Amino acid sequence: AQTVTQSQPEMSVQEAETVTLSCTYDTSESDYYLFWYKQPPSRQMILVIRQEAYKQQNATENRFSVNFQKAAKSFSLKISDSQLGDAAMYFCALPYGGATNKLIFGTGTLLAVQP
């Protein structure tokens, strides 16, 4: 069965600094994607970054990047130059169910950004 684990319930970072959020997962599929979603207080889930497991290169989207360790089943999110608008819940997510395109989410990490 697929599982997603986020072991950091809360994190805090100073504005302009860098923070890393951790995620581990387990899946029986050989080819898969991994995602980080951001959920601000407005509750709208926003896709931050995706990683395709067959790609060795870590994904990068502006200030957001991942450290994908396939053998260790680890998928961490690094936020550089943190901004006040980055404050939110961050969820790691893993698709499952083959063609049905479903998602399983971790329990989330609440990120606070200090001015």
Next chain:
Amino acid sequence: EAGVAQSPRYKIIEKRQSVAFWCNPISGHATLYWYQQILGQGPKLLIQFQNNGVVDDSQLPKDRFSAERLKGVDSTLKIQPAKLEDSAVYLCASSLRRLAGAYNEQFFGPGTRLTVL
């Protein structure tokens, strides 16, 4: 492009009452999902539709929850009767029909926060 619309944004009811949530997906998105997000947890899939057919409702408590997507566009999720433990945010998401070997991003609505007293 308009996003996924949901209403109401907030709802407060007493236990044993009924409640319904509405979702309008992004135009052209064949797949629609309802998730339940209990405070402090990640979203959990309740039901998935492909057009107007159910793909997966294995985690839907069918004794009290029901959902429909009659014309393959809008969807409603109903709870009857509500219990205290149903207090949660109910998120709707939609995506294009999945193509083989690809993943279609799910786009989420703003959710409905339900409080059961």
